[in-house]
Each structure stands twice: as C-alpha cells, then as structure tokens.
Amino acid sequence: MPLSRSARRLGVVVPVALATLLTAGVGAASAHVTVSSADAAPGGYGKLTFRVPNESDTASTVGLRIQIPTDAPLASLRAQPVPGWTVTMTRSEIDPPVEVHGQEVEEAVSVVEFRAEEGQGIDPGEFQEFALSGGPFPDAEQLAFAAVQSYSDGSEAAWIEPTVEGQAEPERPAPVLSLAGEGAAHGAETGTDDAAAVAADDDGGDGLAVTALVLGVLGLLAGLGGLGLGLAARRRTVSS
Numbered sequence: 001m002p003l004s005r006s007a008r009r010l011g012v013v014v015p016v017a018l019a020t021l022l023t024a025g026v027g028a029a030s031a032h033v034t035v036s037s038a039d040a041a042p043g044g045y046g047k048l049t050f051r052v053p054n055e056s057d058t059a060s061t062v063g064l065r066i067q068i069p070t071d072a073p074l075a076s077l078r079a080q081p082v083p084g085w086t087v088t089m090t091r092s093e094i095d096p097p098v099e100v101h102g103q104e105v106e107e108a109v110s111v112v113e114f115r116a117e118e119g120q121g122i123d124p125g126e127f128q129e130f131a132l133s134g135g136p137f138p139d140a141e142q143l144a145f146a147a148v149q150s151y152s153d154g155s156e157a158a159w160i161e162p163t164v165e166g167q168a169e170p171e172r173p174a175p176v177l178s179l180a181g182e183g184a185a186h187g188a189e190t191g192t193d194d195a196a197a198v199a200a201d202d203d204g205g206d207g208l209a210v211t212a213l214v215l216g217v218l219g220l221l222a223g224l225g226g227l228g229l230g231l232a233a234r235r236r237t238v239s240s
Contacts, residue, residue, distance in 0.1 A: 143179060
C-alpha cells in the first residue's frame, strides 16, 4: 500500500526535527580554569580553590602548574593533598625582598605543580579542584595566577592571557582571584560556594534550554503524528 502524502511528510520532518535536537545548542561550552576563595582579603590569609575542567574529548588532564605572582609573593603557602596526585612547590628568590608583617621576605613559593600519578587524572567530561592556603594577600582588588594545564597526549593549555576591562575576553584567560569581594573579572568568584552556584546556574541554564528544546521537538512530533492520524481517519471516512 503506497504511503499517503502526510506519511511522506512525516518521514521528512521527523529526521529533520531529530537532527535539530542533536545539533542546536546541546554541545558543552568551553570551560576555563578558574580560582575562587571564600576568605581571601588584602593583608589576610585564605584558601584558594582552582577549578580545572577537562576540555579534551580524548585525553585526560594529568598536570597543573600554577604561577604565584612574584610581584605579590605569598610568604606562607601550603597545598591541600589530592588523592592520586603529587604536589611540588618551587621556591625562588624575591628581588628586591618584600616586608611582610615587619619581617623581610627574601624567598617564597613561585610555582606549585600538581601531577597525576600513573593511571590517574581528570577524564573527559570531568573536573577537579586543587586548593592552596596562604597569605598574606597584597593590598589589591584582584590577583592573577597564570596556569598551564597538561594532557595525557602531551598537549598543554596555557591559561596565561590577561583579561583587560573594556576589551574582548581572551581565548585562554589567566585565573583571576577577587580580593575585593565583588568578583570583578572572569574566573573571579567571591567564594567557593559562590563559584559552585555560578557553575550550577550555568549548568541549569543549559539544562533548561536543552529540556525546552526536547519538549518542543516532542510536541512537534506529537502534533505531526496527530495530524497524520487525523488525515488517515478522514481518508477512511471518505472511502467508506
């Protein structure tokens, strides 16, 4: 029995609708390495949390090198252990020395490197958080930390470009920590909880958009199906 015109139309529209569902905004947005703190403030001490999403579809993140600003050295700095990862701290001389709480500091940590152990890492579609605790923080509104993310295939992503107010966001912005409590720059949230809320809002927004798209396509399919059934019933009525 030959297909009716309505059935042929459904055969064309359904694949197009499904293709639209698969391609319209469902892909994940590019994620950046960010830094946040709930208690960092000028002149004080606090915990820094670096959030590292894996952007590769095929390789795992196996390393993270964080550059501590030498023009604003942190006299005290410690790393929080991460299961399956080792941490190395490199100290460098400060020239000229800086005074911290009445004491002259001539050496401080300049690089912190987290390295995944064999068989470990951040797999595609996952993220990990790395925490540092230290201070005192400089008398400034924000502090940038250049970072380099290493992958298991030997590639690297250098998050080192400065974000300049009034200019377009760079492709690989350096993580920026807000010390003013206002989250002024990209990647600068006022605290870990706030950062999680921002990520949840982003994920929620994407999820709502995808859900709305799915419901819209399903509604379209249901409507087309009803139209096809109605036309078929009408054809039977006319024939009888």
